[in-house]
Amino acid sequence: MTVPEFHQRIHVDTDRCLGCFACALACPEGLIGWEDGERTRRFHAPALCSGDCTRCRDACPVDAIHLEPMKEPAPAAEPLCWSLSLALCRMCRKPFTTQPILALLTRTLHHTVGLSQGECHWALCCPACRRDLESRRLLDAARWNR
């Protein structure tokens, strides 16, 4: 059996992690995976990796990944595993993003569009329900103008 050559140790700051999957899509080896349960999104990744790239770290939008280079081979380590709560759409109750992403949106979105926080109620809805809300609003506006 060949001893795999590990180059770096992966550290994930799970408090920071938004639960997007940029890292998973960035990894050329496909080592980072995730699956969505009913209420949670569960990530798994090896603690050590043989790659010599930093793509997952570079992709992470919130710098939650830290890569520690290793000089000597380390003993096998428990794989990493972390989960995040999914956010349910306020209208249809289906999950559409993670809680941390939703928190980020509600915290920052209204600044960018110049509205009060309360006016960004659509942020709590899934894309399908946003489309529904928006079309109904347009229809109402048209009726108003007739």
Place this chain on the structure above:
Amino acid sequence: MSPLRVRTVCPYCAVGCHLDLLVENGRVVGMAHAVDSPVNGGNLCAKGNAALDLLNHPERLRTPLRRTRSGWEPLGWDDALDLAAQRIQDVLRRHGPNALGFLSSAKCTNEENYLLQKLARLLGTNNVDHCARLCHASTLTGLAPVLGTGAATNPLTDLARARCLLFVGSNLAENHPVAFRWVRRAKDRGAVVLVADPRKTPTAWIADLHLPVRPGTDIALLNALLHVIIRDGLEDKAFIRSRTMGFQEAARAVRDATPQWAESVTGVPARDITRAARLFARSKPASLIYCMGITQHHNGTQAVRACADLVLATGNVGREGSGLIPVRGQDNVQGACDMGALSALLPGYGSVMDPRSRAALEALWGCAEGTIPDRPGLTVTEMEAAAGRSLRALVAMGENPMVTSPNGNRVAEGLGRLDFFLVMDLFLTESARSAHLVLPAAAWAEKSGSKTSADRRVQWSPRAVDPPGDARADAWIITRLARRLGLEPFFPYKTSEEVLREINRAVPPYAGITPERLQGAPAGLHWPCPQEGHPGTAILFQDGFPTPDGRARFFPVPFEPPPESPDADYPLCLTTGRVTAHYNSGAMSRRTPALMDLSPELFVEIHPDDAARLGVRAGRRVGVVTRRGKMEAVARVASTVPRGVVFAPFHFPGTNRLTLDVVDPEARIPAFKAAACRLEPVEEKNARA
């Protein structure tokens, strides 16, 4: 090298849109919008946009298949055609020609329809019919004695010039979206739009007045409209005097059809009926557009005549922007009728009972006198009923009766009893699965030929690519089969052009529509085009009617209620129709991913009040039961259907297991549009939606 651009005619509906294929190395690599097309100006509907998927579809049949006990066995063309010929000859020898049946197809070219009816008649039977029997047979029987011709009087482009458009039983916006461009244009120019339909369809969205008529009561509404027009003296007296007969009888027949009476029958408020009648009569020119909501009834022929009466009484015939427009469904349903792929009519609409018509055709074909039988053959529904009894062998070209015919369980039984069932199709359809032999056919862009759209516009659609695998054009198959049946001298054709040249001689209105002219006509040619050099006739009846005295005839049309009305056991009325994403039996559209994304499953629409009363929840499955069968579908709760009515699209297997196979006595069209039904709860296997 840039790809070659080939202009074809869309394989879906009867608007006849142009669709430009980009061809490279014998493969279709893409599609472009025919912006300069005089028909569709580049517009296409969802189906047209997704049509390419049919050409290289993985499920396309690539080789002849024979059913064996262990499954489908591929075989070569020689073996397949030998087998077909031998089995047909067996039946001929044992039971005679009337034990053979031929289902022709409105999805095939004029040439192919002509060839199939020629094959049937040369074998000695008039048992040749096609799906027009299920959609607009009543237009033929209804209008022939009234106007002399059973076809749209004006081109679809004329809709844009109308001042008033009355839709009866037509959901043009959803079923012929590209034709709706002219309706929208008319509306932009200030035209009045009136829509009579049980449902609030997208066609009704732009209506100035929507008349939500109860299914099966259209005649009462039409009679009441005529009543108001006559009562208020709004009829076109000069037109009636100079160009029609029988107005007095028709007027007498509607004397008691007051709006108040009609309100009690149709459910449409009397005030709206009066308003609609006045708008229709006062806005000239006006067009009346009708479709399967009129034709698919036990009295479809009469309903069609009631439409014609209204148009004649207001003098809306023979001028631009006016007219009576039956919107045919399939890309070549008009042509298949013109070609005589009908059990009682020869090419060019001569009756099989007329010795002169028969003799003319026999002379043209060079066959023995008396070859063509003098009695009408079996219609689609009659063939299905006789299947396995007096009818022993059936050849179906591009038809899927298992899904399209009413009372589907009975159809399936009949087909199962046949000695020999041959299907030519693109796919292994529901019907093909019960065939003994399945022959792979070519799709629209894989063969050349002419097609006739709803407004009698004949267009040439050239071959752009080769069919997949060993698939062949239906014309090739019929010709080869005919030769093996000993009819070699009558089927010498090598190309579609040669067949069209024979059609020029067999079908008088097509006499001037030669292949050379057609291939060089960017907008096609409207029949009648009686000789070479004739420009074609876009608007019919400008001078006279092709009736014995040159006048149109009014027909008094009595109202009678539908044969099956809701009762205690079956308290709701089931009506059927189309959705925009799908096409007829779904053999093509249900295999197209983009269209399945839009409309993935069979559903029924139920009014919220009915749903609440019956405990039906939106998005859940519900059982629909009639006296003939049962199906399950997803419930959609919407106030677009009236109370007491359940709507189901007919593109999925299921719906037509429920529909009524009572037929119109003249047209033999089944009464698809009204059946009594009830809803039943369904045990949910996966309770979570």
Place this chain on the structure above:
Amino acid sequence: MDSFLFVDFTRCIACHACETACGREHGGAGRLYVMRFENAAVPLACRQCEAAPCVAMCPEDALVYDEGSGVGLVVERCTRCGLCVAACPFGVMRLGAGPGGDPVRCDRCRRRREEGRLPVCVLTCPTQALSVQGRAVVQDRRRIHFTGLRVS
């Protein structure tokens, strides 16, 4: 050149031609969404918002706003984190099918525009519910719609 998609939903007949045409042109599902209701239908597509939430939320500056042509994506910068999709107020953005799909939204057929051709949805629409207009025409409507104020 007029390059903004203008939707007059009062003309829409819910035929979904734009959606299928779009899907064929770009591959995958369409980037327009025809929302059908009982009395009308509304085709929705990217509005090219000026103060675009998708642009604001993008951590890699992969989405950029340009006065002349609206929101654009610099594919090389995109990490497919999906924050833009989560931010879009109209739900008209999604990640492309399969793993590693780029964010997908209407770019008014950028490639066709560069060749001087109209977007496919505009070409195919039978009732001219879709058209291309200059920025000024579309802008008013967009801003007003976006902030939830009435169209005047």
